[in-house]
Structures are given as C-alpha cells and as structure tokens.
Amino acid sequence: MGEPLDVKTAAEVFNINWKDAYDYFLELKQEYDQEGRGIRIIEVNKSFQFVTDADNSSYIERLCTPVKEKKLSQSALEVLAIIAYKQPITKGEIDSIRGIKCDRVIEGLIKKELIQEKGRSTAIGRPILYGTTDGFLKHFGFETIKDLPDIENIESAVAADDPEDEVYAQQISLDFNT
Amino acid sequence: MAYKVKIDIFEGPFDLLVYLIENAEMNIYDIQVAEITGQYLAYVERMQEADVNVATEFMVLAAALIEIKSKMLLPRSAPIEEGIVEEDPRTELVEKILEYKKFKAAAELLENHENEKLLCFEKPKEDMDQYTNQVDEYLSLDIRQFVSAFNLFLRKKQRIEEVRKHYTRVERQKQSIEMKVQFIVGFFKKHSLKKILFKELINKESDKYDVVLTFTSMLQMIRDKLISVEQHRAFGDMEIKMVPPVKEDSVAIGEWDDN
Numbered sequence: 001m002g003e004p005l006d007v008k009t010a011a012e013v014f015n016i017n018w019k020d021a022y023d024y025f026l027e028l029k030q031e032y033d034q035e036g037r038g039i040r041i042i043e044v045n046k047s048f049q050f051v052t053d054a055d056n057s058s059y060i061e062r063l064c065t066p067v068k069e070k071k072l073s074q075s076a077l078e079v080l081a082i083i084a085y086k087q088p089i090t091k092g093e094i095d096s097i098r099g100i101k102c103d104r105v106i107e108g109l110i111k112k113e114l115i116q117e118k119g120r121s122t123a124i125g126r127p128i129l130y131g132t133t134d135g136f137l138k139h140f141g142f143e144t145i146k147d148l149p150d151i152e153n154i155e156s157a158v159a160a161d162d163p164e165d166e167v168y169a170q171q172i173s174l175d176f177n178t
Numbered sequence: 179m180a181y182k183v184k185i186d187i188f189e190g191p192f193d194l195l196v197y198l199i200e201n202a203e204m205n206i207y208d209i210q211v212a213e214i215t216g217q218y219l220a221y222v223e224r225m226q227e228a229d230v231n232v233a234t235e236f237m238v239l240a241a242a243l244i245e246i247k248s249k250m251l252l253p254r255s256a257p258i259e260e261g262i263v264e265e266d267p268r269t270e271l272v273e274k275i276l277e278y279k280k281f282k283a284a285a286e287l288l289e290n291h292e293n294e295k296l297l298c299f300e301k302p303k304e305d306m307d308q309y310t311n312q313v314d315e316y317l318s319l320d321i322r323q324f325v326s327a328f329n330l331f332l333r334k335k336q337r338i339e340e341v342r343k344h345y346t347r348v349e350r351q352k353q354s355i356e357m358k359v360q361f362i363v364g365f366f367k368k369h370s371l372k373k374i375l376f377k378e379l380i381n382k383e384s385d386k387y388d389v390v391l392t393f394t395s396m397l398q399m400i401r402d403k404l405i406s407v408e409q410h411r412a413f414g415d416m417e418i419k420m421v422p423p424v425k426e427d428s429v430a431i432g433e434w435d436d437n
Binding site for chain 1: 189190191192193233235238239274277278280281282283284285286287288289291292293294295296297298299300301302303304
C-alpha cells in the first residue's frame, strides 16, 4: 500500500516551514471534504494520503477488486486495545489483563507493524515495553493517538462500593501471572 | 497457546467467565461463586472431552474460583480486630473481570473503526525507482574499443586455462567414521591392549576434524556394542575397553539399528 506523505518532507520540497506546510495540508483536506469529492485526504500522525471516500466503496468494488486489508482477529483486537490504551506496557501486564498468554498474538501484531517495541521497563528482568505505531493509527483511521475513544466509562462501570456485611479477615491474592 | 476451533470462541479464561456471568444475568458485584464455578468447571470438562488442548490458564482460573468458593463457605471468623481491613474474597476477581470487560469493549470499538476504514481504498505503492535512482550510464565507447576489450578478456581466459591444465589441486582425503572405527579396532589389536585412553588415539598431528571424528567414531562403537567407555570425572580422560565378542545366543549387532 502507498505511504502517506510526511509534512516534513513536503515542507523541505517547497522550502517552507513546517507549520505552513501543515496548514496547507489541512486546508487542502478541508476543501476535499467540503466539496464532497470521491477522493479524500486523510491524516495519519502528521502525514497525509489520498484515499477513496467510504461512501463510494460499493462502486469501487464493482469497478475493480481492491486489495482489502485483512480484518484482525478477536484476540488481536483485544491485545491491541490493551496496548493502545495502556502503552507503554509489558507482555506480562497484557497477559495479566487477558488471563492468558499473548506471545503469539503480540508477534503477529509486530509483523503487521501495528505495534513496536518501545524500550524496556525498569522492572526486574527489564521486560520489553510495547506501544502502537503509525500503522495502527492508519489501520483504524485515527489521526493521532489522542483520537482514541474514551473507555473509562465504557461500561458505565462504577467502582464497587464497600461490599455488604460479609467480611473476612483473610485476604487472598489472585495471581494470574504464572 | 494454540487451541482448536471448538473453544476458539473464547479468547481466554476471563472471556469464558464473563460469558457465564452475563449468561446467568448475575450482578458482577455479587457473583454467585458456587454456581459460576460449577458452570465453569463443567465447561472446561466439556472442552477436555472434546479433546481440546485446554490451555493451562483455564485451569489456573478454575483453581482460583474454587479457592474463592471455599473462602465464601468458611464461617465468619471471630470479631475482627480494629484496624484490619477485611476483603470480600471476590474483590480481586471482580476487579480483574471489570478491567478485562473494559478492554473487550475497547476491542469492539476498534473493530467498528476498522470496519469504517476498510471502506476507504488507497492506491498501491508506485515503483518510483526510475525517478529516484541513478539510471546506469551508457557505455560511451565505440565498437572497435569494445571488440578489442572483449578480445583481451578472451585471451586472458585462455591463458588462465592453460596454466590450470598443468596443475591439479590435491584434495586431502578426509577420513570417514568407518575408517576411524577400523583404526581404533586395529589399535587395540596392534598393541594387544585391554584398555586404552582416548587421548592415546589422538596424536600431535591430529587437527580438530580428526579429534571430532575420533570422538564420534567412539560413540558409534559404543552404540554397536564394540567398546565400553568410562569417565571418572568431568572432562577427565575416557577409558575405552573392548567388549568381548558376542556369544551365540545374544542379539546380533545391528539388530536395533534404527537408521
């Protein structure tokens, strides 16, 4: 697939400063959107690219057989969600949230260039930290990582109040990191 | 962990647990542990019956559930001293389930975004090489120069071949295991010894290849029950003894050969 054009590269080509180049990109993008064109411009982390308008997808599929990007599996989406919201995060933390080892899924996501290593944690054994890539933003149509929807109240889950009168002196620890 | 289609619908133990809790329409803050544990175990059992390779993680959660269940059954302890914070045994599990559910929902959000994005097509990458890379320069010489250069090359090639005819490369014959085995057997006979040390089989001229070959030949002979080898300490020398020839009634050599 084609690569988005980085604002920095465009600025260098035209010998203008970065800010101006970025503004021109945004202006152009807006113009395409307002005129409701069949070709649109998308932004991916300060890079821009032409894509077709989503509304025309059925016609495009009749016209040709576009190379469709593969949909991600359920487990890949779960791991990706955890990494996206909690980055930088270690494999162990991901395993702990899902209650199951995620090595294979993580490998696959690295191969697809949706996540990357982001250095190492200072914890014992200095485990690798993972974070999302620009490829991730592009795959899901986010301009920046700030565009991720808020999930804190996703389930309208409120922290549990004090449990009722059933009380026990003992504490247990559930450790799923085996 | 690879598991098969049958339980692929569950992404892991929490996924299964969340499904069971929601299916039973239980309040997540008041899980009926006994009931859920029963259902969970029944499901895991069914997975095993279906001959699915049940991931150990499912077992870990099963154990945790049983532990919580037993804690729930314990009679309430004596009046609790002040300052001690007691906890519902389910608290930690509930927190974990809530966190898992949060990300499961987030995964769903991502999937919606993905579906949207799949409707936008982009152009495949163009091959820009001819614009970005230096195109090879054409040879700027006339045909006569070219021909003479080619002739020069042919003459050189001819000379080299003539020289090669006069010399042949001597390849040193590499020994084989079979030859080495013969040598070791011969060594025993020649010196009419009962016992030799490994290092005696190696002389000053032995190169690395020869040492390795001697060692692997020794292993081969142990396997064929021609010799027995002892080593009394780590990295010590190995004592090699001939095994007395087999009697009539014992198994012939090579019977167990699995090659």
